[in-house]
Amino acid sequence: MTTRDHQILNALPYPLVLLGGDQRIVAMNPPAVERLGAGLIGRSYVSLRQPALLDCIEQVFRTGQAGRTRYPGTGLDRDRTWSVLAAPLPEGILVSFEDVSELEQAGQARRDFVANVSHELKTPLTAMLGFIETLRGAARDDATARERFLGIMQREAERMNRLVNDLLSLSRVESDERMRPTAEIRLGDLVQSVIASLRPVAEPLGVTIDIDCSVDSQTIVRGDADQLTQVFFNLIDNAVKYGRDGKRVQVHMERVSRDSSLRGPAYHVTVQDFGPGFDPIHIPRLTERFYRVDSHRSREMGGTGLGLAIVKHIVNRHRGRFRIESTPGNGACFTVSLPAVA
Amino acid sequence: MTTRDHQILNALPYPLVLLGGDQRIVAMNPPAVERLGAGLIGRSYVSLRQPALLDCIEQVFRTGQAGRTRYPGTGLDRDRTWSVLAAPLPEGILVSFEDVSELEQAGQARRDFVANVSHELKTPLTAMLGFIETLRGAARDDATARERFLGIMQREAERMNRLVNDLLSLSRVESDERMRPTAEIRLGDLVQSVIASLRPVAEPLGVTIDIDCSVDSQTIVRGDADQLTQVFFNLIDNAVKYGRDGKRVQVHMERVSRDSSLRGPAYHVTVQDFGPGFDPIHIPRLTERFYRVDSHRSREMGGTGLGLAIVKHIVNRHRGRFRIESTPGNGACFTVSLPAVA
Known part of the structure; x- marks a missing residue:
């Protein structure tokens, strides 16, 4: 030697x-x-x-x-x-x-993914098949049952449709996660327009969405407009649905002259609800695909189990940070930090 | 140096x-x-x-x-x-x-897979949503339209359900592809029972399924009974559906004292139909997921696009060979070779 x-x-x-x-x-x-x-x-x-x-x-x-x-x-x-x-x-x-662990894990991840997607689809499909059979048989001439079953079938089909769309979104975001988006986006305007599009969902639930914004609405960040819209849509939509008991969703936007994790100036957008919140034990896993704090409740709300995974990947692509906090009984708070254009 | x-x-x-x-x-x-x-x-x-x-x-x-x-x-x-x-x-x-190519490719394969699955589901889901809407609206009181729409919806839901089941099968087969199955299977009996289960499908289409078998029905191979059943079910079911114009499906089983690709004695099971066949140009890709010679025809037959991919993986797991031949106008022929127990 x-x-x-x-x-x-x-x-x-x-x-x-x-x-x-x-x-x-x-x-x-x-x-x-x-x-x-x-x-x-x-x-x-x-x-x-x-x-x-x-x-x-x-x-x-x-x-x-x-x-x-x-x-x-x-x-x-x-x-x-x-x-x-x-x-x-x-x-x-x-x-x-x-x-060769990563390769083995990639194979395992694909199998887990298939198992999860299949599981998400099997339940609604089985329900649909049951309703169709009943509508062609026992409830053939029952107009009331028909209306009710068709309503449930529509919700289930819409949820499956959202699941398929979310799968495609996630796959697209993952495939260009390494390419940083370059368009100039007016962050304040974008958040305002997401809020405007969600008010018709919030009002019937008795929820108001407030925004307090200490920055110019013309504030520019580098980003992908469709993807950032999806980020704030998912977060505010979740806050309205899961925090509806709190009757109020607060969106806050500010500029931070130095964000330590981004090592530079940043914009922080915070979405806070005043609903039941959840045990912080769930936080590390909340952005995993199909992880849910309460599966039954999530499905009832029409959730696909992919919303926060999509948020995380989009924020990563924007070289930002995504933070979740919650105190049970005191609502939940989701913060997106995006690097400010120097 | x-x-x-x-x-x-x-x-x-x-x-x-x-x-x-x-x-x-x-x-x-x-x-x-x-x-x-x-x-x-x-x-x-x-x-x-x-x-x-x-x-x-x-x-x-x-x-x-x-x-x-x-x-x-x-x-x-x-x-x-x-x-x-x-x-x-x-x-x-x-x-x-x-x-690191394989890792990159594993990522790409997953994205392609998601895109394919989403595409397969989006069309029937959109159709379902359209029918539900019509049944709740315009066709609300039209019993004839209702019966027809519900029939189509049932077929679509069943096909989606088969797709989900096939995805799970494929995922399971892939995950244990390295573990060679060890149970003793009576190959002749297994093929006969698949044929018996498919006769009720074949008869209404005017197709007869014949078997000519030069081996003892007690012939033993090492295998997984459920998986081998799926192999012959998929092949004979395809032959009945795509070869229906030929009115006849011929299943042939023989022992070969030396199969050169398996380097030893083997059993060959051949499923031959007498339908239109297909251009041999398709053969190398036929066992890819979601590859179809004629997408429209495949969907009409209720195909998921995964049947032959499942066959290939199961045969691989059994250390066998899968061969496809076809002459347009002269039907198609699918051969499974399995190593004989020495």
């Missing part, structure tokens, strides 16, 4: 373990120490312990041919999946580890 | 380029030559040409600090996305490339 070997191994980002001809561990680079543990230098390769890995190495020593294996980590690296190459050197073996 | 450096670089599976203190390329391992081209040894690092990569290297030479970059490949590696680390050595730089 030369210093030069060390230099090369240490210049590489993946875990590497060098074994000598005597089957002992000669060198490990820092990623290997981090994943496999310290204090292994000079010990036999069997100290690496992972059965699939040991089998693979043992075979390379026996045959002189390179070997590959793949296994889920345990202990220090239990959240990882490794793909390993053990390549023979004139003396000893160089073992390199490739972390 | 020593032989030892070469040995280490060549024992690693990812592309590696070693630059000397004079900014020339000293060594490249085989994966690097394959991706970046041959004949670069001894030339300046600017021969690597990728602008993002050159900027990164230039900065490492200037600052002595490791640098990272990420870029989509061009030329020889145009289908790849690379994440690169350039780490300083006492003399020169070691540049290592990580191929």
Whole structure:
């Protein structure tokens, strides 16, 4: 083992373990120490312990041919999946580890996603099929039942339709999350027009929407108008629906000369309701797809379970921050921070 | 540059380029030559040409600090996305490339999938909403229209329901594709029972399903009974529906002492119809999700666009082969080969 070997191994980002001809561990680079543990230098390769890995190495020593294996980590690296190459050197073996966890997780994420979407659709579809059957059979000549069932069917179909639209929105936002939007948007005007479009929803529920705005309505941010409209629509619509008992939604807009998480001047838009709020324990998961504080209530309100996930992704794309606060009994407060144009 | 450096670089599976203190390329391992081209040894690092990569290297030479970059490949590696680390050595730089294409593709695949599913659902949902509106309005008191609309709505809802079920099936099959099923299945009995369950569908269409079977009905294969049932159900159901003009579906089952693609004895089950068939140009894409030879016709038949994708994944899980043939005007033929228990 030369210093030069060390230099090369240490210049590489993946875990590497060098074994000598005597089957002992000669060198490990820092990623290997981090994943496999310290204090292994000079010990036999069997100290690496992972059965699939040991089998693979043992075979390379026996045959002189390179070997590959793949296994889920345990202990220090239990959240990882490794793909390993053990390549023979004139003396000893160089073992390199490739972390394939993200790929495995991407596959798992897709399966979870399919399972969630299917679950969201199965219930309303089953209900629809039941109503259709009843309308063609038992309730064939019952005009009152018909009107009622058709009303429920319409709500369910509209909710499924919203779900499909939300899925498409989310997918689009994710695909251009790396491209920062560049149009100049008048933030105050945009928020005002969202409020105007939601008043017809709020009034029948007895909810007023107030705005107090300490900034010029002509304030410019760099953004995507459709996406920012969706952000404030989702937040204010939620506040009206879930906070309806509080009878009031307060929208507040201000300029902050230095936002520490954005490292510069920013605009903060806060949407506050005075309804029941929720246990803060839910906050970290609220922006996950299909996570709901109260599934039954969310569905009753026509929610798709995707609204806050969409908000989070749009705000990320705008290089902003999204913060949620709530005290049970005291309403909930959602804050969007967007970088101000310098 | 020593032989030892070469040995280490060549024992690693990812592309590696070693630059000397004079900014020339000293060594490249085989994966690097394959991706970046041959004949670069001894030339300046600017021969690597990728602008993002050159900027990164230039900065490492200037600052002595490791640098990272990420870029989509061009030329020889145009289908790849690379994440690169350039780490300083006492003399020169070691540049290592990580191929992150699969991860990028997994993201793209998910977005395509969402777009496809949304598209499949939007049309029937829009139709449903239209019918519901008409039934609550213009056609309120029209019993004939009501019966007709409810019939269409039921078909659409059933098809959406099948789509959701097929999505779940596909997701489940994919998630256990690596685990080979182990139960002992009587293949002949299983195929016979699928045929029996489909006769009530075939008869009203004037289609007969014949089986000619040169093997013992007790023939055993290793498999998953539910999944194999789904394979033959999908194939025979398709043959009945798309080949109905041919009035006959022929199922053939035989043992092959050596199947060259399976490298051993196998059972072949062939489902042949005598309908219009299709242009063989479609064959390579027929097992893709949502690919259809004729979208309109497929939807009319109640197809979800997922049937053959499910067949392919189930057959893969069984370490078998799936083959499609067709001559326009002469029907289509689908063959499933499954390894015989030795």
